[in-house]
Every structure is written in C-alpha cells, then in structure tokens.
Amino acid sequence: MTETSSLSALLPGQILARGVCRHLLHHGFATVEELVPSPGLRVDVMGLGPKGEIWIVECKSGRADFTSDRKWRNYLEWADRFFWAVDANFPVELLPEETGLILADAYDAEIVRMPAPSPLAGARRKVMVQKFARHAALRLQGYRDPGVTASGVSP
Template sequence: MHADASPLQPGQLLARGASRLLSSYGFVSVDEVIPARGLRVDVMGLGPKGEIWVIECKSSRADFQSDHKWDGYLPWCDRFFWAVDEHFPTELLPDDTGLIIADPYGGEIIRMGPEAKLAAARRKVMIQKVATTAARRLQGLRDPEMALDVG
C-alpha cells in the first residue's frame, strides 16, 4: 500500500510496472533514489550480478519535454531506460537509450539500453545507496517515529 494511501500518479504507476518487469529479470528495485545532489531517478534496479539500471518514467509528452536532467543519470548506471505507456510518442525518445513499454502491472523491454559499465568504486557507492535507501524506507514502515530522525 502507498504510504499516505493517496492514489498513485501516472508516473508512479509506470514505475510500479517497470519494477515488476525488473523483478522478472531477477532485479530488485527502489523508487526515487538520489545518485548525486540535484538528481533523483524514478526507479533504480540492482541486478543479480550487481548491475545498476536506471528507469525514467514519462507519462506524457510534456513530462518528457520538461525533463532536462535525464542525461545526468547516465554516469550513475550500467544501462538507462525510459518507461512509457503504449500511447506515448516514442519517436521523441533518443534512439541510444533503452525503452520499456509499461502499465501498472508490468512491462516489456522494447529496446535494450546500451551498456556503459560503471567503475568498481562507483558501483559500490550505488549499491550502498540502493541498500541504504531501501533499509531506511523499511525502517520507516516499521517505526515511523524513527524515520523522522534518520532523514
């Protein structure tokens, strides 16, 4: 259940479908991970061999056209994907990025994002960020008062 029980927004529904897709590939995922100051990726996936995939969810043409930070995510992942619904004008998306068509219940990789392997030190930092983000959120569910103290 969503933390505040409010309905999920279109981008959050795409993120849910993309996360389910990642799970089918053996990945775990965390929404809204901050790889560096000023950046917040929609979904970060951690693969069974330590791969880091970033998925940016775009619910409309305007949503995509207002995103001026997406290429700043490339140095923080091995592969980058867009997740959009079946009605999104995919011709807007750069050809040299991955493409996932998703809905709230799953998705399909239409175009695999090109691989740009992270350096070992950066991979370690990103794995720690995924783990720390996930653990803090889990702790916040278990002990909401504690979550206020850890940020």
Template sequence: MMENLQPGQKLARGVSRYLRSLGFAPLEEFVPARGLRVDVMALGPKGELWVIECKSSRADYQSDSKWEGYLDWCDRFFWAVDLEFPTELLSDSAGLIIADPYDAEIVRMAPEDKLAPARRKKLVQKFARDAARRLQILRDPRPGADGALVSAPAGEQPDW
C-alpha cells in the first residue's frame, strides 16, 4: 500500500503517526469548508485544531495558492516537509514539522490563534461526522442502489 502513495501522502502518514503519539486524532484530506482541503487536520486532547500542510517539493509548495485560507480554520498551522526541502521558502509565521513516511517531529511550534467558539463547534462536529463516515465505509464498503454507500441491514454482518 505504501508504494501507491504520493510523496505528500507519505509525509501525511508520518505526521499522522507522530500526532497520534501526542494524543491527537488526525484526519487526512479533511475539507473544513467548500473549496478547501487540508492535508491533515488534527483534533487535540484539549479540543485544539491544528492544520498541517505537507509539501514534498519546491514545485509543490509554489503551486499552492490556497494555504492562507486555511488559517481561518485552525488554532495552529504547520508546514510538514522532509529533510531535503528548502525550508527557507516557508514563512516563519507558521509552524514547521520535519517528517518522513514513518514519523515526524515539530521543529518550530506554530503560533496559536484560537478559533471563535461557534466555528470550533462547527468544525469539531464536521470532523466527527467525517471520521465516523470513513470508519463506516471501511466496515461496510457496499454501495446502495443509487451508488451511495449504505450500511448493512440490522442484524446482518458486513461482507468484509
């Protein structure tokens, strides 16, 4: 499975493993709002929300024009890159995580800019719903008649 992942997805995997070790619940490719998709959104043990954008190359970073829009959807924003990435390209106003496919480490903590309570509540609820849907799809990937995924009828075991 690892060989099918893109370089940024490999970084997200290492970041997610690291965040779990800190007590966070990471969710990859999370959509906080229409038109935005973050590489990793992590819900912390105290309800904090972090966004981590994984950049695998200079070209990957330079082609990303949406990242500043992510700042309104998290308490802390981080870049995650590998050891070969030219970190001088990255803004000092964001956190920095050095990662590989298996682990990561925060080398610069991101400044905190707390979300408004109403936005936090909305995001945490969306995070929970998205995570629950993904888990259900893993347990029962059977599509319904309209192509939408449905769960097994009551009392029936999924075909996995």
C-alpha cells in the first residue's frame, strides 16, 4: 500500500492528527491518539513532553465539527496546555483566543498560538502519565498481536 492510498483511508481529523503527531515529535513529545482521560471524554491527541508536560490537541475538520463539540472545556483539567489543530481553510476566528492553535496537514504542522500554561497538580500529572503509558503499551501490543484487546485476548 502506498502512502497516498493509506492517507485516503483516513478521516479528516485523523489526517490532522498525523501531522500534529509528526510535529510534536520534533519538539520532543511522544504522542498517542484517542486517549480517554476520564469516562465520557476522548482526546484526539495527547502529547507527553521531555519534562513531563502534557498537551492535549483537539483536531477539527471544519466549522460544524467545532460547533458541535460540547465537551472541549472538560479537557482543560487534564493537560498543561490545550490546542486546536485545524487546516489552512478553517475559520480560526471561531476558536477561543485563550487556547492554542496549530495549523496542520497530513505531513506536518505549525504551532501558531501557544496557550498560557495551566500546570497540572502532581497527583493529576501522575495519573495522566500512567494513563498515557498504559494506552501506548496496549496500542503497541495490539499492533504486535491483533487479537489482544484492553480486556484481554479475543477468541
């Protein structure tokens, strides 16, 4: 399968997440996608930085995708910094100014606006680093053995 054909199978938000993850790697961040910080929430991208900082990036493919998101404020308590990732055609004036802004495509991204830090409490940080590690390890195990799920081995 070529890179172009594998990209065509991705949804718009997944394409943005790919570029964001590539870019954050250049800043020393390890990333995971679709992490659940608490029941009812699932972040698009979570980055764990070289000094233990935690960033959440929500990828929005268009106006309707953004305006229908009612949960994004609930993500703020789970990260040191919160960003939106959008493509170059997104109406960025919709995005709250106190949040971060990343312009992305399938190949890279650029941090356009850095939000002010909102440092996590030590206990919350420990929980999030553990969730990040478990999520990453389970994803890796799933790639190595596709029959494995978070609840065990499927028949």
